[in-house]
Amino acid sequence: MENIPSRYNEPYVVEFPTLRDFVEYIDLRLRETDLTKTRFKFSADVVKVKPYNGSLYVTVSQETKDGRKTELTVIIWKNLTQTILRTLGLKTPYDLEHKKWEFQGRLSFYPDRSQFSFWADSVTPQGESDILQRRQKIKELLKKEGLLTEVIHELSELEPIKYIAVITSKTAQGYFDFLSNLLVPDNIRPVVHLYESSMQGATTAEEVISALNKIELFCREFMIKYDVIVIIRGGGGPSDLMYFDDYNLARRIAHMNNFIPVLTGIGHEKDETLPDFVAWRRFPTPTAVAKEISNQLKNYLELIETSYREIKQLTLGRLQLVTTKLNEGIKNVLDEVLNKNIIKVHNELVKDGEAIYKLFSLKEYERLLSYTFVESLSNKIDIQISNFDKTFRQDQSILEKTINVNIQSKKQQIENLQKLSELFEKGYAKALDLVEQNREELVKTGGPLSALAFGGALITKSGTLIQRKEQLRSNDEINVNFLDGSVKAKIEEIE
């Protein structure tokens, strides 16, 4: 920059001290534009191919209608040579010569030689038929190996998609479309991790395989599993998508499905690439993948809410029914239950009866209850009754006799008692008469003692009966004798 003279800014004349300065100026100005950053695509005939240090220098030429010829050197970098040749199905680089090809890549300027060159990272055949033919060939090979997806899977077969690994280019429109179409509530919005890969040119397959490897490594290292892997790329012509038609890439995707389902959304709706045939589920565009994932999550959320409502409604309905039944009358319910049970029991009885009938026929019953048996039974019963009667009569007679003896004995005892009573009454009367007689005799002959018979008392002093007061002195001790006993007394004063 420092070597560039200030008068470069002058509008009409730009002077350089050396040729080198001029070339460097051109290089610098080119870098300021997007000329070297933009991808270009063109078709041209290959005139000559020159391999050098593994890279290919391809001279392409095109003649316009007015006969003007334009030539350009297309360089295919050594790291891409083999991939491109393999993808194109060419055995040697010289097979490119004298054919028309479509080239994609970037422009480059070499200051040393003051030359433009075109670095191609994609070479594709002209015409779709060649691309289709090649794809078909690989597809048949994959089919033989059983790697093509034969069934159309639905995302509803999977658990809720919460973790997504996306393989695409960070700047691709397809990635933006994918993210902007993940329209779900925030609380169920999945985690999206980008695994960058070029989605165009000869390195496509190699880079997508590398991204798949990284995803698997991440999952195994951190014991985390993405729910799906999404490979997306925006639109493009058949030649743009041709490098997805890679056998190794298809195999890797097919095997990856066993670990994590791979979803594709490559190109437009009409486009098909080999990854679409081996993916767990193919979608026409990145937008379609995002919408289907969103639908899965929204449907699951709705399913939970609907199930909750339905179960609640069914339970409440049933409770309401039971309440109504109870309100209408428990009797009805009981009747119903009872009737059901009666019918059930009746049916069971009929069944049991039939079973018994089968086991125990009437004839068998008759045989067992034969006449001899009945007669024998009758005799036994008669003997038993007779024995019982006899014992009963004997016992009755003994009891009767015993009672009579006892009655006689009691009668005798009563008579004795009556006699004794009479004797006692006579004795008592006699005693009374004697007492009266004695009392009268006592009155007549008793003297002072008769006082006792009439409730009086006899006074004695030292064993002598006191009949007069002169017999007593003051302080004399005396005995006062009553009919039932005596008391001691002291004479205080004699009047």
Added chain:
Amino acid sequence: MQLKDIEDILKLSTEEIDKLTFKDLIEAVEFIKSKFLSSELEIEKQIELYSKAITLLIKAREKLLLIKKEKEEIDRKYEAFIQNIEDMIE
């Protein structure tokens, strides 16, 4: 996991429910729903199953939701992983 028996569903412990996938949980709920439509189910059993169905639905919802902490953790691991790869390439 096949849950096609009422008693098996009722016997599920919290730990066993945790292990069920979202699809298992929804299938079990659908099975309960189908039993609810049958008039043979006793009301006591229905109430018991209703309670279980709610538990299963809560667990299914948990499996659908993305917890912020969980998201931050996996993002952190991812960034560290990518950074490590980039460092190796450089």
